[in-house]
Amino acid sequence: MGMVSTRRWTAVLALAAATVACMGQALTKQPASVYHARRVALAGELKGGVAILFAAAEPVLDFMPYRQDEDFYYLTGWNEPGAALLVEGANGTERGYREILFLPTRNLRAETYTGPKLDADSPGVTAATGVDAVEPMTALATDLNHMIDADRKLAFNLWTQPASAQARAVIGFTAATLGEDQSPTAHDVTTLTMPLREVKDAGEVDLIEKATAASIAAQRAMFRVVKPGVTERAVAGEMTAVWMEQGCERQAYAPIVGSGINSTTLHYSANSRTIEDGDVVVVDAACEFSMYASDITRTVPANGHFTARQREIYDIVLGAQQAAMDAFVAGKSTINDYYRKDPNSLDTAAYNYVNTHGKDLHGQPLGKYWLHGLGHMVGIDVHDPANYPAVLKPGMVFTIEPGVYIPEEKIGVRIECDFLVGADGKLIDLDAALPHTAEDVEAAMRGK
Ligand code: GLY
Ligand code: MN
Ligand code: MN
Numbered sequence: 001m002g003m004v005s006t007r008r009w010t011a012v013l014a015l016a017a018a019t020v021a022c023m024g025q026a027l028t029k030q031p032a033s034v035y036h037a038r039r040v041a042l043a044g045e046l047k048g049g050v051a052i053l054f055a056a057a058e059p060v061l062d063f064m065p066y067r068q069d070e071d072f073y074y075l076t077g078w079n080e081p082g083a084a085l086l087v088e089g090a091n092g093t094e095r096g097y098r099e100i101l102f103l104p105t106r107n108l109r110a111e112t113y114t115g116p117k118l119d120a121d122s123p124g125v126t127a128a129t130g131v132d133a134v135e136p137m138t139a140l141a142t143d144l145n146h147m148i149d150a151d152r153k154l155a156f157n158l159w160t161q162p163a164s165a166q167a168r169a170v171i172g173f174t175a176a177t178l179g180e181d182q183s184p185t186a187h188d189v190t191t192l193t194m195p196l197r198e199v200k201d202a203g204e205v206d207l208i209e210k211a212t213a214a215s216i217a218a219q220r221a222m223f224r225v226v227k228p229g230v231t232e233r234a235v236a237g238e239m240t241a242v243w244m245e246q247g248c249e250r251q252a253y254a255p256i257v258g259s260g261i262n263s264t265t266l267h268y269s270a271n272s273r274t275i276e277d278g279d280v281v282v283v284d285a286a287c288e289f290s291m292y293a294s295d296i297t298r299t300v301p302a303n304g305h306f307t308a309r310q311r312e313i314y315d316i317v318l319g320a321q322q323a324a325m326d327a328f329v330a331g332k333s334t335i336n337d338y339y340r341k342d343p344n345s346l347d348t349a350a351y352n353y354v355n356t357h358g359k360d361l362h363g364q365p366l367g368k369y370w371l372h373g374l375g376h377m378v379g380i381d382v383h384d385p386a387n388y389p390a391v392l393k394p395g396m397v398f399t400i401e402p403g404v405y406i407p408e409e410k411i412g413v414r415i416e417c418d419f420l421v422g423a424d425g426k427l428i429d430l431d432a433a434l435p436h437t438a439e440d441v442e443a444a445m446r447g448k
Pocket of ligand 2: 376
């Protein structure tokens with residue numbers, strides 16, 4: 001190898017190393033073997049078919065940070081745009097299991113804006129990605145064409161993300177090259193990844209716990225900051241600073257700091273009001289650590305003391321959460337039974353508690369002020385996918401978040417905690433370290 005060529009290779013290696021190091025700093029990854037096992041598990045569901053998943057595209061607007069497609073990330077841990085993953089199922093064919101990561105051609109001009117990337121020719125790229133084979137993106141259409149040409153049935157056993165424009169493009173191109181009467185169709189691959197994503201492995205639980213620890217720290221900061229005269233947005237800002245200090249890359253959803261009447265709007269996120277004396281403030285705000293979310297709500301009195309009526313409503317909501325926890329049986333209880341048709345749902349247990357405790361100003365039960373499902377799965381998405389109402393099993397992480405919202409009284413109360421179903425079937429409250437009761441919330445606001 002001559003001098004020029006040696007220098008070029010040294011530069012490429014340095015770039016690859018810098019890229020990997022940079023990605024390593026950005027996100028905590030699970031071992032490559034974990035993502036590989038997930039791809040093999042997906043292949044086991046394909047019945048000889050082929051799954052093609054595309055990475056998220058880079059956002060067009062400069063102020064929007066990049067976030068990887070969730071299913072793509074779950075299967076690869078790869079956090080760069082423009083890639084595609086092909087997984088070929090082992091069952092039902094003689095071809096056997098195969099996986100290929102397709103990486104786009106590097107765009108050196110774009111890289112001056114967004115930083116260096118790896119492509120299929122970068123030294124060490126296979127090890128860096130952890131995928132058996134890495135090819136240039138230009139090979140995807142050719143590979144797919146050859147695969148379908150060799151087995152025309154495959155055209156009807158393709159799986160991809162339903163909303164992916166790239167999938168439509170490559171499948172349309174393949175159809176055009178193979179002839180109209182062999183037009184490939186694609187099934188929704190998220191119906192196969194969803195059951196895999198529902199049960200979290202130990203590494204995922206660890207990441208959710210990191211997101212939760214940072215979210216707890218931010219909620220503690222919130223207890224110190226909320227007072228009359230402070231804007232809702234300033235509270236969100238203080239919490240955001242804590243998330244970033246704790247190594248989280250972003251909020252898990254738009255932070256909700258709803259004071260006074262805003263406490264009764266479920267997903268209020270304008271955060272544009274100034275908090276007033278006598279308000280309750282619903283603070284539903286949490287962050288994401290290495291792509292995994294937390295989801296926590298606490299409701300606090302603006303001046304540090306709940307009124308008797310606010311306290312009564314608070315205690316009913318807390319009682320509803322406890323009723324759901326008491327009713328929990330792993331493998332039997334369900335969550336997110338919006339219409340409360342399932343007698344085994346935790347929604348039913350919590351709703352019944354609310355509807356049999358307390359009254360509104362007109363002497364009516366409070367059930368009608370309950371406006372949403374009791375909870376949902378949490379994972380790479382704060383609202384992780386599941387078939388609701390979902391039976392709760394060991395390894396699942398979900399919220400229990402009862403709420404009562406009475407606009408007439410300008411009182412909204414939501415208490416939201418994240419729970420892991422342990423291997424023994426018992427519930428583990430992931431934000432147990434954060435105050436739950438009205439007394440403990442008031443004490444925290446006094447700095448206790
Ligand atoms: N933070 C949104 C939710 O609780 O579902
Ligand atoms: Mn939630
Ligand atoms: Mn929430």
